[in-house]
Amino acid sequence: MLLALALASIPLWAPRFWIYIATQALIFAIFAMSLDLLVGYAGLPSFGHAAFYGVGAYACALLALGHVDGLVPLLLAGMLGAGAAALPIGALSLRTSGIYFLMLTLAFAQMLWGLAVNWTSLTRGTDGLIGIPRPALPGLDTLNVSLYDRGPFFFLCLLVAIAVFVVLESLVRSPFGKTLEGIRENDRRMRALGFPTFRYRLAAFVLAGMVAGIAGSLAAMSNGFATPDLLYWTVSGLALIAVVVGGTRSFIGPALGAFLVLFAQLGLSTYIDRWELALGALFIAFVLFLPRGLVGLVRRA
């Protein structure tokens, strides 16, 4: 609660540049939370989660450029587009587990990246789709509130992030979430108890993909463009780092991790020459001293 209030006050006092960075961090936090549904709760270490972030961004971008105006349809497009991609990829990847699963999800994401680069008639290749408009807010534009301003767009991302947080939290507390954790701990026993474990895993994979798609739509609106970079494996890697730094099996941890990783990268690269070395040392120190991530601090206390 306090955190949400502190975040909500950012547009009131922060310089424009930092509002922009905080917006990016919020979008990245939504993405990291969706990944932790897989990594933490379902025990599925995906290294290709950027696939759904990117597909969501492209789905939203194509619709917005096709003159669809409206916040809800655009977010839905990202969500459903990503979900549609997650279904077959999940069905195939979930035949494997552990490092094989990690590599297979990476392979699918890289293939989609290759598709985004090469299918130029749809995606315009490496140039990407540019000039994506942000939707109008019917009713609110009379009050002079527009998503083209940094403040309102930041609030939109904050609202979506809080909504995603609440939905994911209640999901993992539901019987569905408990079943997922049971499958993570002992698949064979859950199967013996009569749970169709493959379907549960697939459902978690598609859900996580859909939430990543929402983050992707917001990213497309925020940047005004969608490029193949969104699907590149480094994006998946960065999200995985945010999840581990923040701490798995919680949603507040990955969200905080997303902020920390983004700000550490930006802060160090601004002020230190050898920033990669410093960032690397920071990650090493994190694993040594906080192997359970940021939430480990709170849980131990």
Add this chain to the structure above:
Amino acid sequence: MDVLNLAHGSFYMIGAYTAYTVVMATQNFWLALLVAPVLLAVIGAALEMVFFRRLYRHGHLPQVLMTFGFTLVFVDLIRSRFGPTTRAIPPPPGLGGAVHLATATFSSYSLFVLGIAIVIGALLVIGWRLTRLGVVLRAGVSDKEMAGLLGIDLPRTFTFTFAFGAALAGLAGVIAAPEFAIYPGMDANVLILALVVVVIGGLGSIEGALLGAAVIGLGYVIGSTLFPQFAIGLIFALMAAVLIIRPSGLLGRRS
């Protein structure tokens, strides 16, 4: 060892830069071939004893984060010492020419690399199958607890294995140095290919890794010739196909 080490590509890069340093200083490629594995074995053993040892019980994710941290540290150290530009060294004396076999022409250095690869591959398979250390390692991989109970000194075995793996990566870096460009970032390229190779072959299987390397090597060359833009995509498609049909790799044990 069931450790996911993203810094393995860095060992390869350090090997290549060691070769560069030694060859520039002494003009002696064979000396580099000796120095680099020793240096990397020391680095590998030190990293294992100080850092990675603490991580085995925490699962793969902290390993990913920490070893990724090390790749950042190593690449930055290399860049600060040697700069961002691409370096190259000549092939060792006597191996700079070309050899004509039937209708094709090969560089003699490529044939030398082929020979070394066959020798090392054969030694690895023999060591893995027939020596005491190979038996101990296979036991450690398949059941850590049981191997420990049977009186095997696992910490020492793991340190040795890690150092040996690092030394081999360094050796590969030296051998690659005259053939490919030496630059900060060569680590990431070779790491992805190596991961794909071991996953296709099946984890914990030396023969699988050799088979995977053959499959990927051929796939990569054919891919680069037919679709130069999409060679790496073809590699991933190949891996996806293998894993969908055989979820534990070509020669991996079924879990």
